[in-house]
Amino acid sequence: MPPLCESCFDHVDKLNQQVSVMRKEIKNLRQMLENAVKSHRKYMTSLLSAVSNVSQGDNQPPYQQQSLSEKTEMAPNVSLEQGTIQTVPIGYIRSCFSAKNGTPRQPTVCGHSRATLCIQPSVFNNPDQALMGLEQFSHVWVIFLFHKNGHLSYKPKVKPPRLNGQRVGLYSTRTPHRPNALGLTLARVDKIVGDTVHLSGIDMIDGTPVLDIKPYISDYDSPLSRPGAEPYQMDVGQLETAAAPQDES
Incomplete structure (x- = not known):
């Protein structure tokens, strides 16, 4: 050469x-x-x-x-x-449930269900930093949108399945058809990998837009932890089942 x-x-x-x-x-x-x-x-x-x-x-x-x-x-x-805000999803649920049919009405119905939530890089340049410290909590509150409602109509009284046709006020139920189609789920944190939260015990379908997540803190969130409460310890799953009615459609 x-x-x-x-x-x-x-x-x-x-x-x-x-x-x-x-x-x-x-x-x-x-x-x-x-x-x-x-x-x-x-x-x-x-x-x-x-x-x-x-x-x-x-x-x-x-x-x-x-x-x-x-x-x-x-x-x-x-x-x-005035209470007017523009909501921006922080991420979207990747769930084992692909459709409304077959999705549990409450997370306690299917404790082995799995899902992941990846924080959008458009919300934070370093989304993994926003999750620092969350691994210290066993559960998180997930605030999401009922994006598969099918329609935006709602009524002041509804017939929840648990009451066998009896009409009650909308705000005494968990129907997804509400003036603001917001959902709330208490999910277990299995692990956090980078910008992704791995959850279990969920009742959200694949593609659900998530608006916010907050840690479950029993000292603040559990009525049994407040002064004057009966000296009886109840885990998160029991508390949710006892204190909240089943979700209605």
Whole structure:
């Protein structure tokens, strides 16, 4: 093999310089893209809040209405004060249940059911950091959306299956058909691997959007741990079964 000439070395050096410049450009483009995504998300949140406030203000007298620019500036604070927020799923359930039919009405019905929740990188740049310390708890509250309701209608009184046709108030039941289709499940934490929580004893179907998770703390969440409660210890599964009626559809 003939030795490389001096011009070949020069050519290699130029290529290395070009590669270095390209890497810097790619890094800059990535940073610009991340900043653009953050700005777009912030703008859309403000815009949706402003539109919501405008629709609410249409029913007010003219002297009580504000200009769109004023509402846009005040949108985030006003929306929170009025109870209007834009929900963003922190992740989606990957469950052993693929459809509503066959999914247990309550997590205690099927303690061996399994699911995973992977925290979305769009919520946190380092989602695994948001889960630090959660492994110290045996259970978590999972707040989710009933995304398979099929319709958004709801009534003040319903017929839960457990009462054999008797009508009761919606808020004395766990029907998924509610003004705000929010669900709440107490699930066991099996393990946490990176940005993923492995759960068991769940009643959510595959693809369920999760809005939040909170640790179960018996000192705060269990009525039996409060002053004056009877000196009787009950585990999480027994407490949920005793204190909560079965979910209704």
